[in-house]
Amino acid sequence: MTELEAGRAQRLAPVRSGAALQRYRDVLIALIAFAVLACLPLLSGSKALLDFIIRCSAYGLFATSLNLLVGYTGLTSFGHGMFFGLGAYSFGLIMQRLGVPIPVAFVATLAITAVVAAVIGAICVRLKEIYFAFVTLAFQMLIHSMILSWASFTGGDQGLRGGIPRPVFLGIDLANHVHLYVASCALLILGLLAMRQIAQSPFGYTLRMVRDNAARASFLGIDVWRAKLTVFVLAALFASMGGMVMALFVSGAYPEFAYWTISGEGIFINMLGGVSTFLGPMVGTVLLLLLNDTVTRFTEYHGIVLGVVILFFALGLRKGLLDFVAEWFAHRRDAGEGR
């Protein structure tokens, strides 16, 4: 025990300063990324490109938040899409019914998501592995059925129609395409930065420990249940943010947003991009959306093409693209040092 404490005391200091340095670096990268994205409309007037990036923002937030569960904590949620749908519906309903400014609706939606996620999470995170996946899937479908059956409130299978009002707030007019684009990018970058901070924080390392060996984490005095529940709620918040971006983009909310296929796509995006790097899901998002868009343009049988691509990743690379690239670089570096 004393040895362990001694070892920890020795190592803590350099890790702390390293973490601070990394945080500055992350913020810098985020600022540069945002600057580049924000300048894009000046360079290219292509509406399709901006639309594509807005969709990437929505799905990217969702997929990266799922990676907090799948990659960092080892919680394979099959119902994460419910928070995407919940975000879209809550936001749309609040805007339509109450006519409050957008930031108020935004915060209110996050609050609703947090409460719902805490209740569902408290039930779900007790279960392990495949049972966790099933119970989250069941909750997802329960919410989907509720949206379908409560037609007078949610619009049923027609979805929330009639458009979401987008009042101007502090000169930001989200009905304007470029404004919406910049706002989506800002939300994406802020969301990614926040998730990065969570992943690199002591709490983030606690999650990795829970993933690798929950029993040991528990022996070290970590409340595993509480750690899992916390990350479940946090991830739900970012998924809900993605849903709100999507609702703003399509100016509505549809039951498909809460259907399990959204969760399936999220998992798929994570596998495509890679779960062991922070930006893997983001890469996966861009890949999947690109793939979807190009393939549907050329053939009506895009299932076959998509299926073959997935098989290539699953049976060929056996890991996500960014994981593959990262490992390839690591191998090269090791080989170089060996010589």
Add this chain to the structure above:
Amino acid sequence: MTVSAVFVSFSAPYQAHDHESASVDLDALAGCLSSSACLVTQTTSGLIIGMLLFLVAVGLTLIFGVLKIVNFSHGAFYMFGAYFAMTAYQLTGSFALAMLAGAAGTAILGLIFERVFMSRVYGADVLMQLLVCYAFVLIFDDVVRIIWGPEFKSMGMPSAFQVMPLFIAGGVVPPYYLLLIGVALVVAIVLGIGLSRSRIGKVVRAAAHNPGMVSALGINTGLIYGGVFALGGMLAGLAGALAAPVRSLTPGMGFSVLIESFIVTVIGGMGSILGALIGALLLGLIRSFGSLGFPLFTEGLMYLFMVIVLVSKPTGLFGKEAA
């Protein structure tokens, strides 16, 4: 109340509450429960749904029990079974041959699928296995679309079953339904006895428990895995073939069946045949009676039931504690 009226009205939540109660029709449910004719009709339709689900789910649960794989592409076998049966029926006009084509075709397909693709991801991450299955769900759906076309198809009721329905206690029961229930029951009994009594059944159970030891005893585990997968695929295909005369055929038809059979296996306990039977029957009855009392929330009832079972007993009603 129109949709647009809801959107502009601030008092809508109260109205919405009134409106919601219309989607819950407990009077209809109570009325049915007190009439023997309605009771018989609803129970038979529940049993039909349940028995078809059982055939799909028992394959799923077998594959999980022995191969430890969650076969996400299981719905595709149900779909292929239905299409194979339809084509065979149109070519030969024989109902028996159609059933045989549905079952045998999917068995072969299952064997090839397991040996060529699934066997490569044993021991890999669960997500990897799901991904391979997901890829095949997409591919198979498009293959069906290319071969048989995207539109709804129907096989039609074979002439042998186009006879007067039976009347039991005032309820209408088509003879074909009795065949369906009979086939599913025979499958359940044969599987149950086969697994617990026969030599092959014992080897399969041993392989599920400790494949390394079974393999060391000189038994080809690859063959067992392929065989179990083929059997699972065959049962789903048989379910599809049996469903073909009473359901419409469309690419993607396997999907809702897949989700429901997942619920069945989870409720009954992954790997348990008895659990699959009880779970399927429960779900079938929930569907048929739920559609009376909660017409819009029938699916929700199933998921609610699944949540309750999972929370109170995560391994399912008949599942063993995880080893």
